[in-house]
Amino acid sequence: MRSSIPGLGRVMVVLAAALASASFAIPEDWGEEGVQYGQLGTDVTLPCPGVRASSPVQWRRAGATALPEGSAVQQGSLVLPRASLAFMGTYSCHGEDGGLLHTVSLRLGHAPGVPFVSCRASDYENFSCSWTSSVETFLPTRYITTYRKKSLTGEEKRRNKNGHVGLCLQDPSRPGTCTVHRSEFWSSYRLNITEVNPLGFSYRLLDVTMQAIIKPDPPEGLVVEPIPLAPRRLHVSWKYPSSWPKEPHFQLRFRLQYRPVIHRSWSVVETVNLSEVITDAFAGLEHVVQVSAKDFLDAGNWSEWSAEARATPVRDLVFTASEETTTDARLESLAEEPSQAPNPEPINRSDPLEKMAVLVSLGIFAFFILAAVLVITILIWLRVRKHGKDKTKPNFLVAATHLKALPSESGCRVGNGEECGAGNAGHGAGQCLQCPP
Numbered sequence: 001m002r003s004s005i006p007g008l009g010r011v012m013v014v015l016a017a018a019l020a021s022a023s024f025a026i027p028e029d030w031g032e033e034g035v036q037y038g039q040l041g042t043d044v045t046l047p048c049p050g051v052r053a054s055s056p057v058q059w060r061r062a063g064a065t066a067l068p069e070g071s072a073v074q075q076g077s078l079v080l081p082r083a084s085l086a087f088m089g090t091y092s093c094h095g096e097d098g099g100l101l102h103t104v105s106l107r108l109g110h111a112p113g114v115p116f117v118s119c120r121a122s123d124y125e126n127f128s129c130s131w132t133s134s135v136e137t138f139l140p141t142r143y144i145t146t147y148r149k150k151s152l153t154g155e156e157k158r159r160n161k162n163g164h165v166g167l168c169l170q171d172p173s174r175p176g177t178c179t180v181h182r183s184e185f186w187s188s189y190r191l192n193i194t195e196v197n198p199l200g201f202s203y204r205l206l207d208v209t210m211q212a213i214i215k216p217d218p219p220e221g222l223v224v225e226p227i228p229l230a231p232r233r234l235h236v237s238w239k240y241p242s243s244w245p246k247e248p249h250f251q252l253r254f255r256l257q258y259r260p261v262i263h264r265s266w267s268v269v270e271t272v273n274l275s276e277v278i279t280d281a282f283a284g285l286e287h288v289v290q291v292s293a294k295d296f297l298d299a300g301n302w303s304e305w306s307a308e309a310r311a312t313p314v315r316d317l318v319f320t321a322s323e324e325t326t327t328d329a330r331l332e333s334l335a336e337e338p339s340q341a342p343n344p345e346p347i348n349r350s351d352p353l354e355k356m357a358v359l360v361s362l363g364i365f366a367f368f369i370l371a372a373v374l375v376i377t378i379l380i381w382l383r384v385r386k387h388g389k390d391k392t393k394p395n396f397l398v399a400a401t402h403l404k405a406l407p408s409e410s411g412c413r414v415g416n417g418e419e420c421g422a423g424n425a426g427h428g429a430g431q432c433l434q435c436p437p
Helices: 007-024 154-159 321-336 352-405
Strands: 035-039 044-046 058-061 072-074 077-080 089-094 100-109 116-120 127-132 142-149 165-167 177-180 188-197 200-209 220-226 234-239 252-260 267-271 275-278 287-295 309-311
Touching: 035 044, 044 100, 116 188, 116 200, 127 188, 127 200, 142 177, 220 287, 220 309, 234 252, 234 287, 252 275
Parallel strands: 035 100
Antiparallel strands: 044 077, 058 089, 072 077, 089 100, 116 127, 127 177, 142 165, 142 188, 188 200, 220 234, 234 275, 252 267, 252 287, 287 309
16 A cells, blocks of 8 residues: 555545455355465465364375375375465365365465556546556456545535545446546545455555546547648648537647658647648648647646548649659658658749748838838938028028119118218218219
8 A cells, every 4th residue: 555544534444445355355255166275485274174183184186196295284184385386276185995075276376466556537527547456466356446535525524424435436348447427627536446366455545636637538530631722731620539528618729740651750739729731741742640639728638649640732733754753852861861840842832822922922022112212202302392492592682682782773872771962972971872883
């Protein structure tokens, strides 16, 4: 036993297992009358019932002329020292007259070891546990499988005086497994797997949390199809595993792995959808695809991979003989030296959608370049125009001032702006100023 249960719970588990072991250890309970079981490597004593200790008794072994080496008769019983598998067989004791007194079949083996136990939930409503024996006992073996919920509400404690101990139901069609139905996803359970044989019992206690052991079954209905006119694309679709209930609160996410048949490395993508488009497949080359699932909130473990599905992307219509030769040589090289990233395809085998995307990108780039050139041209023109206006305005003012200072036809102007005759030029202040010649 590896796990521990404190207090009274531990004692109850041990007592229950001991009682079960005691009932199973009786040979009649194993459906084999006249059979005696013994421990390998120990001394085994075969009694001859109804014979007095002082009476002479002869022991014989069916199919053999002599008893095993080292055997001895003590008070009518046959003692076999350090029994081995070679000692197994049918023995009989006889009286003085050779009459048959008793026959017994000896079977040797080991007491049970602590079983190895693992549990898994393929959905959030049930979980199953499986086990294997840690010791090859060579003897008939039975298993007692029970569980109890670790944390109980007040109502559950009142309804279940025994701490909600239940049976983990075994399925005869699936030996070594049992199932707990209607479990609670957010609860914890303690499993008790007890191995019993005619020589004793051993058990293992295992604590189980649903979130930790959830592992969906693989997705179903995987379909892979080529996409017309798309040489490097494959459309992949699948369905939820039938064992997973269709509830909005418990969704799955998926991962997809694929590779060319001649490639040994897988490419992997993750998605929450039920379909995916592979965009980097090799045109004209068969691909292998698989899918697995996991709880959407990342609880538990990924499922096993689904069964393989295969498909081949369509070939490009423009395909010359020289290109086929080049591609075949490249694929042979790829098979010899696998790479995680696929090699680029020749230009004339690219995806038409990719060509269209490149052309659109180039058109948008050219549009922005032309717009930028136009804006710059307009800004330069506005700047030159404004500079020309600023340069012309002062010339007009100078010309106007010069015209204002020229003499009129009647003479020149005095300082206060009055006109005087030409003969009055040259007088003092306030008089006519001398006009220029």
